[in-house]
Amino acid sequence: MSAHVLDVFMLFGDSITQGAWEPGRNGFGQRLAHVYARKLDILNRGLSGYNTTWSIPCLEQCLAKSADKSAPKLRVLTVWFGANDACIKPSPQHVPLPTFVSNLERMVDMVKSPTSPHYSPETRIILISPPPVNTFQRRADLESRNPPLKLDREFETTRSYAQAVRDVASEKGVAFVDVWNLLWEASGQNEQELSRFLSDGLHLNAEGYRIMYEELVSTIAREHPEVHYDNIGYVFPA
Amino acid sequence: MSAHVLDVFMLFGDSITQGAWEPGRNGFGQRLAHVYARKLDILNRGLSGYNTTWSIPCLEQCLAKSADKSAPKLRVLTVWFGANDACIKPSPQHVPLPTFVSNLERMVDMVKSPTSPHYSPETRIILISPPPVNTFQRRADLESRNPPLKLDREFETTRSYAQAVRDVASEKGVAFVDVWNLLWEASGQNEQELSRFLSDGLHLNAEGYRIMYEELVSTIAREHPEVHYDNIGYVFPA
Numbered sequence: 001m002s003a004h005v006l007d008v009f010m011l012f013g014d015s016i017t018q019g020a021w022e023p024g025r026n027g028f029g030q031r032l033a034h035v036y037a038r039k040l041d042i043l044n045r046g047l048s049g050y051n052t053t054w055s056i057p058c059l060e061q062c063l064a065k066s067a068d069k070s071a072p073k074l075r076v077l078t079v080w081f082g083a084n085d086a087c088i089k090p091s092p093q094h095v096p097l098p099t100f101v102s103n104l105e106r107m108v109d110m111v112k113s114p115t116s117p118h119y120s121p122e123t124r125i126i127l128i129s130p131p132p133v134n135t136f137q138r139r140a141d142l143e144s145r146n147p148p149l150k151l152d153r154e155f156e157t158t159r160s161y162a163q164a165v166r167d168v169a170s171e172k173g174v175a176f177v178d179v180w181n182l183l184w185e186a187s188g189q190n191e192q193e194l195s196r197f198l199s200d201g202l203h204l205n206a207e208g209y210r211i212m213y214e215e216l217v218s219t220i221a222r223e224h225p226e227v228h229y230d231n232i233g234y235v236f237p238a
Numbered sequence: 239m240s241a242h243v244l245d246v247f248m249l250f251g252d253s254i255t256q257g258a259w260e261p262g263r264n265g266f267g268q269r270l271a272h273v274y275a276r277k278l279d280i281l282n283r284g285l286s287g288y289n290t291t292w293s294i295p296c297l298e299q300c301l302a303k304s305a306d307k308s309a310p311k312l313r314v315l316t317v318w319f320g321a322n323d324a325c326i327k328p329s330p331q332h333v334p335l336p337t338f339v340s341n342l343e344r345m346v347d348m349v350k351s352p353t354s355p356h357y358s359p360e361t362r363i364i365l366i367s368p369p370p371v372n373t374f375q376r377r378a379d380l381e382s383r384n385p386p387l388k389l390d391r392e393f394e395t396t397r398s399y400a401q402a403v404r405d406v407a408s409e410k411g412v413a414f415v416d417v418w419n420l421l422w423e424a425s426g427q428n429e430q431e432l433s434r435f436l437s438d439g440l441h442l443n444a445e446g447y448r449i450m451y452e453e454l455v456s457t458i459a460r461e462h463p464e465v466h467y468d469n470i471g472y473v474f475p476a
Contacts, residue, residue: 001302001309001358002246002281010240021272026261030268034259037282043240044275047474058474064239070308071239120239236285236296 005235007073009040009227012059012107013080016131016203018046025206028213035217039232040075051085051095052103059107063118074123075227078216079107080179082130083153083202086161091152100161104168112172124224126216127169129162129180131204132187134194138201153202155191175223177216186211243473245311247278247465250297250345251318254369254441256284263444266451273455277470278313289323289333290341297345301356312361313465314458317345318417320368321391321440324399329390338399342406350410362462364454365407367400367418369442370425372432376439391440393429413461417450424449 011017011029020029021044033042045062047055064071081104085095095103108125110118133153142149162180169176187193194201197208204212221228249255249267258267259282271280283300285293302309319342323333333341346363348356371391380387400418407414425431432439435446442450459466 001304001306001356002248002312003300003302003306003309005283005300008240018275019272021259021268021275023264023269023272029271030259031261033267033271033282034257034261037256037259037284041279041281043279044271045243046275049476050474061474062241062243064241066239068239068241071241074240118239236288236299238287 004072006039006041007075008043009036009076010043010045010062010074011078011080012045012055012062013078013128014046014050014055014084015048016046016083017078017080018044018048019203020044020046020209025204025209027204027209028216031209031213035229036232038234038236039229040227041072049084049093051087051093052081052100052107053095055081056103056106059110060118063110063120065117066119067117074111074120076124076126076220076224077111078126078128079104080128080130082158082161082165086130086133086158087152088154088157097160097164101164101168104165105172108168108172108174112174124227125174126177126219127165127174128177128212128216129165130158131179131198131202131208132162132184132191132194133158134191134198134201136192136201137195137198141200175219177212177219179212179215182211182215183208242310244277244279245313246281247274247314248281248283248300248312249316249318250283250293250300251316251366252284252288252293252322253286254284254321255316255318256282256286257441258282258284258447263442263447264451265442265447266454269447269451273467274470276472276474277467278465279310287322287331289325289331290319290338290345291333293319294341294344297348298356301348301358303355304357305355312349312358314362314364314462315349316364316366316454317342318366318368320396320399320403324368324371324396325390326392326395335398335402339402339406342403343410346406346410346412350412362465363412364415364457365403365412366415366450366454367403368396369417369436369440369446370400370422370429370432371396372429372436372439374430374439375433375436379438413457415450415454415457417453420449420453421446
């Protein structure tokens with residue numbers, strides 16, 4: 001049996017989180033695991049294909065009850081959705097924008113509301129907006145499949161879901177990493193240029209993850225310096 | 239608080255384990271985390287600089303007591319030491335060969351002996367031998383430091399520690415990944431050629447980790463197929 005020796009940094013999200021250890025991408029999961037070695041366990045709770053509606057029952061399972069004092073402390077929780085919720089109808093992944101907002105609020109409240117059975121006031125939550133979609137790349141990728149598929153995401157729709165994540169973070173007073181705007185600015189506000197940061201119009205490539213990781217670490221340093229890796233000691237001494 | 243949703247695959251060892259998520263190396267920690275996503279949590283219990291003597295009390299802390307039924311199941315445990323134990327005197331990292339052997343035996347018994355408080359019969363242990371030392375590379379690395387350091391490891395010494403790991407694995411009937419021989423054969427039994435697999439004469443580079451990872455996965459498939467990632471289902475369905 002495995003004992004708890006380290007507190008936890010949990011990455012909750014969709015495939016962009018699940019794939020964050022993929023060889024060759026230097027994803028944020030891998031990089032956090034590297035810099036937090038002997039400090040916090042980085043747990044991959046990315047669920048490829050999931051939207052927020054399907055993920056809520058999973059988050060309930062991933063969080064221990066506040067009463068369970070034997071469970072490891074959850075120091076940081078990233079919540080990164082929107083890429084699948086923003087699918088257009090008739091995709092089964094589509095979640096209407098108001099539902100997406102209330103789902104995100106529910107996830108935050110699950111940790112932050114004193115009436116939640118999972119109430120964990122010491123957990124720092126960081127909301128992350130989905131990357132912008134490059135519909136040129138995405139369409140080409142889908143059309144190359146056998147059988148070819150139709151475009152399932154639109155640039156402006158994902159932008160509005162990204163804006164909703166920002167609004168929820170602001171309303172709930174939790175930290176926010178704006179991947180949508182970061183990559184949009186880095187591309188010079190040119191959709192086709194987004195291919196520098198996306199592997200298939202939807203998922204981040206190594207350069208996309210690099211920009212995201214650096215902003216995440218800056219956000220931790222600024223908003224929650226007590227959980228920055230430089231400020232957490234080794235559990236087993238050097 | 240973080241709940242247990244996945245069983246555990248623990249990587250216990252020295253810096254070669256701790257560094258197995260380093261950007262650009264595609265180390266075995268990162269790659270296992272990728273292929274076991276939603277299946278097992280890969281926990282980094284690498285302790286840079288440690289030898290087996292210093293590590294034993296840490297392993298005791300990393301393993302829950304058998305009586306603690308709330309602790310996550312430990313499905314696989316890799317134990318990878320020897321690179322520091324094989325330092326030559328007067329290095330404080332030096333552990334005499336007979337002590338290295340008894341330390342490894344103690345680690346295995348901690349999990350496998352019915353009289354151990356950490357007895358966990360369902361845990362699969364995989365012992366791993368240290369990589370061969372390239373003393374040409376290692377000497378150059380140490381001499382380039384400020385102040386310059388003397389060579390602290392010898393080719394033949396590490397070879398004998400690697401052989402000892404094989405003997406312990408055989409005696410205890412646990413699986414074994416022979417990194418020493420794998421890299422030695424891959425180099426054409428030419429010490430200088432080991433630079434193809436080692437970054438500094440001691441630690442694995444991306445090519446070294448690739449060979450090690452592939453052998454580890456083959457060993458799991460052959461010796462313990464029930465914990466191969468293809469044979470473990472997603473905890474949260476696809």
